Amino acid sequence: MTRIVELTEDHISRDQEHTYLAVNQHPFVLPPKLARLIDDQLRHSTPRHSTTAGRRYLLPGQSPGRPRNPLGLADTLRHHGLPARAARNTAMMDALADLPPMVIADLLGIHPKTAERWATLAGENWSAYLASLK
Numbered sequence: 001m002t003r004i005v006e007l008t009e010d011h012i013s014r015d016q017e018h019t020y021l022a023v024n025q026h027p028f029v030l031p032p033k034l035a036r037l038i039d040d041q042l043r044h045s046t047p048r049h050s051t052t053a054g055r056r057y058l059l060p061g062q063s064p065g066r067p068r069n070p071l072g073l074a075d076t077l078r079h080h081g082l083p084a085r086a087a088r089n090t091a092m093m094d095a096l097a098d099l100p101p102m103v104i105a106d107l108l109g110i111h112p113k114t115a116e117r118w119a120t121l122a123g124e125n126w127s128a129y130l131a132s133l134k
Contacts (some may be wrong), residue, residue: 001070001084003109008055009042024109093122 013020013027019035020027030038038058045056059068074084095104101115108115 001074005057005059005061005067005070005073007058009058010055011058012038012042024107026107092118096122 007021011022013022018029019032019038021030022028041058042056045060057067059073060066061068077084092104095107096115096119099107101119102112104110104118105112105115
Protein backbone atom coordinates (compact mmCIF):
# COMPACT_ATOMS: atom_id res chain seq x y z
CA MET A 1 0.00 0.00 0.00
CA THR A 2 2.84 2.37 0.82
CA ARG A 3 4.19 2.19 -2.72
CA ILE A 4 0.75 2.35 -4.33
CA VAL A 5 -0.26 5.61 -2.65
CA GLU A 6 2.98 7.24 -3.88
CA LEU A 7 2.04 6.71 -7.55
CA THR A 8 1.61 9.92 -9.54
CA GLU A 9 0.45 10.76 -13.04
CA ASP A 10 4.11 10.44 -14.08
CA HIS A 11 3.78 6.67 -13.64
CA ILE A 12 1.08 6.56 -16.34
CA SER A 13 1.79 6.59 -20.08
CA ARG A 14 -0.30 5.89 -23.15
CA ASP A 15 -0.01 4.93 -26.78
CA GLN A 16 -2.75 4.46 -29.39
CA GLU A 17 -3.82 1.11 -27.96
CA HIS A 18 -2.94 0.88 -24.27
CA THR A 19 -2.41 2.69 -21.00
CA TYR A 20 0.66 1.67 -19.01
CA LEU A 21 1.68 1.88 -15.37
CA ALA A 22 5.43 2.11 -14.83
CA VAL A 23 6.73 0.16 -11.84
CA ASN A 24 10.47 0.58 -11.28
CA GLN A 25 10.78 1.93 -14.84
CA HIS A 26 9.01 -1.16 -16.28
CA PRO A 27 5.71 -0.37 -18.03
CA PHE A 28 2.80 -2.77 -17.47
CA VAL A 29 -0.35 -2.67 -19.61
CA LEU A 30 -3.38 -1.73 -17.52
CA PRO A 31 -6.75 -3.40 -18.06
CA PRO A 32 -9.04 -1.02 -19.98
CA LYS A 33 -11.48 -0.55 -17.08
CA LEU A 34 -8.67 0.41 -14.70
CA ALA A 35 -7.17 2.75 -17.30
CA ARG A 36 -10.54 4.53 -17.63
CA LEU A 37 -10.84 4.86 -13.84
CA ILE A 38 -7.36 6.38 -13.61
CA ASP A 39 -8.12 8.77 -16.49
CA ASP A 40 -11.33 9.87 -14.72
CA GLN A 41 -9.47 10.32 -11.44
CA LEU A 42 -6.82 12.51 -13.05
CA ARG A 43 -9.37 14.47 -15.04
CA HIS A 44 -11.41 15.28 -11.92
CA SER A 45 -8.62 15.86 -9.41
CA THR A 46 -8.06 19.41 -8.28
CA PRO A 47 -4.83 21.41 -8.17
CA ARG A 48 -4.76 20.98 -4.38
CA HIS A 49 -3.97 17.31 -5.04
CA SER A 50 -0.74 18.20 -6.86
CA THR A 51 2.72 17.74 -5.41
CA THR A 52 5.09 20.67 -5.12
CA ALA A 53 6.49 19.64 -8.52
CA GLY A 54 2.99 19.96 -10.03
CA ARG A 55 2.43 16.21 -10.39
CA ARG A 56 -0.83 14.69 -9.22
CA TYR A 57 -1.13 11.63 -7.03
CA LEU A 58 -3.32 8.86 -8.41
CA LEU A 59 -4.71 8.46 -4.88
CA PRO A 60 -4.63 11.95 -3.35
CA GLY A 61 -4.96 12.46 0.37
CA GLN A 62 -6.93 15.06 2.26
CA SER A 63 -3.87 17.22 2.87
CA PRO A 64 -2.89 19.24 -0.20
CA GLY A 65 0.06 17.78 -2.07
CA ARG A 66 0.07 14.55 -0.06
CA PRO A 67 -0.97 11.02 -1.06
CA ARG A 68 -3.69 9.06 0.64
CA ASN A 69 -2.82 7.29 3.89
CA PRO A 70 -1.88 3.65 3.12
CA LEU A 71 -3.68 2.30 6.20
CA GLY A 72 -6.85 4.18 5.30
CA LEU A 73 -6.67 2.82 1.76
CA ALA A 74 -6.25 -0.74 3.08
CA ASP A 75 -9.27 -0.25 5.35
CA THR A 76 -11.36 1.07 2.45
CA LEU A 77 -10.39 -1.85 0.23
CA ARG A 78 -11.14 -4.34 3.00
CA HIS A 79 -14.52 -2.65 3.57
CA HIS A 80 -15.34 -3.31 -0.10
CA GLY A 81 -14.26 -6.96 0.12
CA LEU A 82 -10.81 -6.46 -1.38
CA PRO A 83 -8.20 -7.66 1.11
CA ALA A 84 -5.00 -6.01 -0.13
CA ARG A 85 -2.52 -8.40 1.47
CA ALA A 86 -4.24 -11.50 0.11
CA ALA A 87 -4.40 -9.95 -3.38
CA ARG A 88 -0.71 -8.99 -3.19
CA ASN A 89 0.28 -12.50 -2.11
CA THR A 90 -1.77 -14.10 -4.88
CA ALA A 91 -0.30 -11.77 -7.50
CA MET A 92 3.23 -12.56 -6.28
CA MET A 93 2.61 -16.31 -6.46
CA ASP A 94 1.14 -16.01 -9.96
CA ALA A 95 4.06 -13.90 -11.17
CA LEU A 96 6.58 -16.39 -9.83
CA ALA A 97 4.90 -19.16 -11.79
CA ASP A 98 5.84 -17.34 -15.00
CA LEU A 99 9.09 -15.53 -14.20
CA PRO A 100 12.30 -16.33 -12.32
CA PRO A 101 12.69 -14.73 -8.87
CA MET A 102 15.52 -12.45 -10.06
CA VAL A 103 13.27 -10.98 -12.74
CA ILE A 104 10.46 -10.45 -10.21
CA ALA A 105 12.92 -8.83 -7.79
CA ASP A 106 14.04 -6.39 -10.49
CA LEU A 107 10.52 -5.66 -11.73
CA LEU A 108 9.01 -5.04 -8.31
CA GLY A 109 12.04 -3.57 -6.57
CA ILE A 110 12.19 -6.22 -3.88
CA HIS A 111 15.29 -7.92 -2.53
CA PRO A 112 16.34 -11.02 -4.52
CA LYS A 113 16.30 -13.17 -1.35
CA THR A 114 12.70 -12.10 -0.73
CA ALA A 115 11.76 -13.15 -4.26
CA GLU A 116 13.56 -16.49 -3.70
CA ARG A 117 11.58 -17.10 -0.49
CA TRP A 118 8.34 -16.34 -2.35
CA ALA A 119 9.34 -18.74 -5.13
CA THR A 120 9.95 -21.46 -2.55
CA LEU A 121 6.52 -20.80 -1.03
CA ALA A 122 4.97 -20.92 -4.50
CA GLY A 123 6.65 -24.27 -5.13
CA GLU A 124 8.45 -22.96 -8.20
CA ASN A 125 11.92 -24.37 -8.73
CA TRP A 126 13.89 -22.29 -11.18
CA SER A 127 17.20 -24.11 -10.62
CA ALA A 128 16.88 -26.09 -13.89
CA TYR A 129 16.23 -22.85 -15.78
CA LEU A 130 19.22 -21.14 -14.17
CA ALA A 131 21.47 -24.12 -14.88
CA SER A 132 20.48 -24.02 -18.55
CA LEU A 133 21.78 -20.45 -18.80
CA LYS A 134 25.36 -21.51 -18.03
